[in-house]
Amino acid sequence: xxxxxxxxxxxxDRRFMNVALALGARGLGNAWPNxxxxxxxxxxxxxxxxxxxxxxxxxxxxxxxxxxxxSAARGATLYVTxxxxxxxxxxxxxxxxxxxxxxxxxxxxxxxxxxxxxxKGHMRLRAAGIAVSVGLGIVExxxxxxxxxxxxxxxxxxxxxxxxxxxxxxxGLRGAHDARHPVAITGEDANRRVHFLRATxxxxxxxxxxxxxDNPQLTCRLPGLEHRSPVRIVxxxxxxxxxxGRLVTTARTVPVWVVTGEASSPAAETALRGVGVEVIxxxxxxxxxxxxxxxxxxxxxxxxxxxxxxxxxSFMRANLVDEAVLFQSQQDLGVEGLDALEGLPLAALTxxxxxxxxxTENLGxxxxxxxxxx
Numbered sequence: 624x625x626x627x628x629x630x631x632x633x634x635x636d637r638r639f640m641n642v643a644l645a646l647g648a649r650g651l652g653n654a655w656p657n658x659x660x661x662x663x664x665x666x667x668x669x670x671x672x673x674x675x676x677x678x679x680x681x682x683x684x685x686x687x688x689x690x691x692x693x694s695a696a697r698g699a700t701l702y703v704t705x706x707x708x709x710x711x712x713x714x715x716x717x718x719x720x721x722x723x724x725x726x727x728x729x730x731x732x733x734x735x736x737x738x739x740x741x742x743k744g745h746m747r748l749r750a751a752g753i754a755v756s757v758g759l760g761i762v763e764x765x766x767x768x769x770x771x772x773x774x775x776x777x778x779x780x781x782x783x784x785x786x787x788x789x790x791x792x793x794x795g796l797r798g799a800h801d802a803r804h805p806v807a808i809t810g811e812d813a814n815r816r817v818h819f820l821r822a823t824x825x826x827x828x829x830x831x832x833x834x835x836x837d838n839p840q841l842t843c844r845l846p847g848l849e850h851r852s853p854v855r856i857v858x859x860x861x862x863x864x865x866x867x868g869r870l871v872t873t874a875r876t877v878p879v880w881v882v883t884g885e886a887s888s889p890a891a892e893t894a895l896r897g898v899g900v901e902v903i904x905x906x907x908x909x910x911x912x913x914x915x916x917x918x919x920x921x922x923x924x925x926x927x928x929x930x931x932x933x934x935x936x937s938f939m940r941a942n943l944v945d946e947a948v949l950f951q952s953q954q955d956l957g958v959e960g961l962d963a964l965e966g967l968p969l970a971a972l973t974x975x976x977x978x979x980x981x982x983t984e985n986l987g988x989x990x991x992x993x994x995x996x997x
Contacts, residue, residue: 633759636702636730639665640760642673643702644732647684647767650676651823652851656922658705658771660684664692664726666699683708685717689724697725704764705771706735706757709744718747728754732764736775766995769945770825770924779915780926783946784938784972785820787813790953792969793960794932795836805837806956812987813950817929818843820948822851825923826880829930831859840869841929842877853927854878856918858934860909862891866898874899880921882914911941932965939964939971947972947994950986 628636647661654660657680664672672692674684682690685707689696707717707729721729734742734757748755765772770781787808788794796804821827822843833839834857842852857864859881864871870879879900883892884907892902903921905913918926928938938944949972963969972978978994985991 628756635668636756636759639663639670639700639702640704640730640732642670643684643704644760644763644767646673646675647704648823650678650684651767652821652825652853652925653678654680655770655825655924656680656774657683658768658924660703660705660768662688662701662703664688664696664699664701666692666695671695671699683717686720689720689726692724698727699725700728700730701726702730704732704760705768706731706733706740706742707744707748708735708737708740709747710739716744716747718744721748722751722753726753728756730756730759732760733757733768736772738775770926773945774919774924779912779919779943780825780923781945782915782926782928782938782943783820783824783948784928784935784944785817785948785950786935786963787817787950788952788963788969789956789960790951791955791957791960792963793956794963795961796956797959797961808952808954808956809950809989810952810987813952813989813991815845816986816991817950818845818848820927821853821929822848824853824925824927826854826856826918826925827927827929828856828858828934829928830934831857831861831863832933833929833931834859834864834868834870836931838868840873842873852877854880854923856880856882856926858882858909858914858930860884860887860907862887862895862902864895864900866894871895871898871900880918882909882917884909911937911943915943932961932963936964936967939967939975942977944972944978945996947978949973949992949994950989951992952989 643661643663647659650659654676660676662674662684672688674687676684709716709718773781841855882903886907981995982993
């Protein structure tokens with residue numbers, strides 16, 4: 624931020640950056656492989672243009688805001704949640720569009736970790752005589768762009784682990800052969816929140832055990848947001864996913880990707896591909912780091928993990944949980960209940976030195992706690 628600004632001017636900048644951050648949130652789960660950026664054009668303390676990254680990542684937020692502002696953008700200030708791009712991709716650089724529009728000042732929340740940008744956008748704007756301030760809203764922007772940051776720096780998506788638990792930390796009842804028998808745990812308010820979380824993630828992952836036990840849909844079923852259902856991903860070492868299950872029979876409507884090992888049946892792969900399922904083959908061990916790298920290469924930036932105790936524990940052991948959202952009811956399931964993390968105490972998550980409790984909230988009779996990576 625510019626140290627010469629008065630506290631009053633900084634407060635004005637903060638207000639408009641908050642608008643940009645709120646606009647950017649509209650693209651979460653819908654903008655991949657690009658980050659969900661928000662932008663506003665302000666002239667004489669009035670917003671004259673708003674924009675956010677459109678479905679599929681284009682158009683970018685800046686060009687959308689400039690298009691809506693039109694000639695009012697000349698001499699105005701642009702607030703944007705991520706550094707404007709400076710390279711030619713599938714669209715021309717946003718930095719060039721900002722210069723051409725006559726913007727006088729840019730307030731950018733953070734530098735883009737993408738090596739193709741990485742400060743070059745800000746440099747190009749300054750070279751054109753535009754005043755550039757960087758850093759206002761950076762804490763919020765880092766969280767909003769966490770998936771983009773991880774994809775650029777570590778080659779993997781941001782992983783959110785979701786658990787719905789009883790008061791005594793159980794996620795289902797033990798069935799025959801120690802299989803999980805699904806049981807309703809949380810109420811409607813919590814369930815609606817889960818569907819909203821699905822809408823804000825690019826993809827949702829379960830293990831094949833959950834697919835066999837629950838026969839889930841894994842779609843967003845909130846009115847008006849049905850089109851925001853994420854890609855549905857199943858870890859399935861031996862390709863046991865049934866062709867008659869609800870995931871497979873809806874694969875041509877909402878994408879289904881199955882991640883499997885090299886030793887799985889070619890015939891089963893052919894059958895799944897024949898009904899619209901994408902099969903991703905990895906080394907037979909199905910290492911989670913390798914799996915997440917493969918998803919990142921396909922553009923996934925935000926992954927929601929909604930499987931059973933085994934996959935949840937696997938993500939914890941691999942240190943791949945960036946955010947955890949724990950929904951908890953007031954009822955106990957008792958000794959027949961299955962632990963939330965297979966082979967690990969719940970304290971491995973709730974008392975982890977790698978995760979901090981960021982927020983708690985009541986949702987009807989249930990509570991929801993959000994943990995963020997330190």
